[in-house]
């Protein structure tokens with residue numbers, strides 16, 4: 482996120498406390514369908530498990546019984562993804578109902594303790610369809626950003642603060658600092674944990690299996706892109722953030738000890754560029770693996786209107802960002818997944834007909850950088866590109882989503898077509914398909 486903020490290249494942190502408190506206790510047995518962590522690797526059914534994934538945050542919305550034909554679209558999308566070699570989906574489990582203009586509608590939690598069963602059944606359907614295809618799913622349970630209500634809406638409920646939509650105010654730094662209050666608001670935390678328990682203990686209405694017993698869940702994820710505050714987060718904010726990750730991960734593991742827990746962090750870009758914070762926040766043995774996200778245009782490293790002038794610098798910073806995070810994963814002795822990355826269509830167009838020359842090159846370079854580290858035996862567990870747009874199409878010439886329009890992967894706070902990969906993007910699909918095959922061929 483944060484398209485309007487320029488982040489500097491993240492520097493490697495010198496003198497980091499490198500010791501891990503202890504290897505995560507997630508060992509599984511051969512034949513075990515649950516994904517576990519062994520010796521710094523994801524493992525499933527006794528073999529290394531590598532994530533060749535996409536982001537499909539709106540899966541529950543497509544699966545909802547009230548959506549009618551949307552279910553058919555979901556089934557077709559999953560078939561397409563499976564044929565492409567995709568084995569993992571990163572999905573939003575719940576959205577909170579909010580007055581913010583750039584948030585998705587309808588929402589799962591319509592008021593504290595009140596749930597939209599239609600969307601929960603949509604999630605059930607998605608989970609059943611993913612499992613049927615042998616795919617795993619990362620379910621995130623909250624959002625730092627406004628597009629699903631998220632932290633902002635919890636604060637509106639429990640502190641009475643206005644539901645600040647930064648798309649309207651453009652005050653992103655203020656928005657981030659306000660949202661950091663979520664970590665220390667006791668009533669918001671209680672409500673959030675109620676939601677967590679509701680999902681973890683839910684019995685899937687399609688499969689009859691409880692979510693806690695469903696091996697198709699790769700991990701419970703605390704939130705999408707949680708941050709300690711703005712880029713200038715204070716020591717107290719950082720402390721609250723790291724404490725929240727540790728406490729929530731521990732809580733989740735106590736509720737459901739069979740599934741991994743991940744944070745949903747962007748990495749350094751979401752840690753106020755503080756490598757020590759990133760490491761400390763993920764040191765707890767209750768966090769099974771690390772995550773990072775890579776957004777060169779959002780961070781001001783790339784200008785789609787000046788691709789030639791900005792390409793080399795962008796690629797240097799991107800490779801560095803990836804390598805630094807793999808190094809951090811090594812330091813903590815945990816696997817890492819690059820679970821979001823993307824780049825604009827040529828010229829910054831949102832039009833599905835615009836070429837994707839730079840995006841294709843970027844995807845390929847990202848895949849190859851990760852593969853090289855995986856080949857070298859480093860703890861790269863895979864990737865999820867952002868995002869699957871599939872057969873969806875923007876509903877309006879201004880490319881802004883309105884309720885009832887197709888979902889295309891770009892959430893409602895961004896233009897439809899900004900980063901989505903459509904089923905018509907043949908060259909990008911070729912790059913992704915080839916990378917998925919190469920990833921599964923890595924022997925180490």
Ligand code: IFL
Pocket residue numbers: 482483484626705706776779821867891892895900
């Ligand atoms: O849409 C954004 C999403 O909120 C996110 N990260 C970056 C995406 C693209 O800007 O999680």
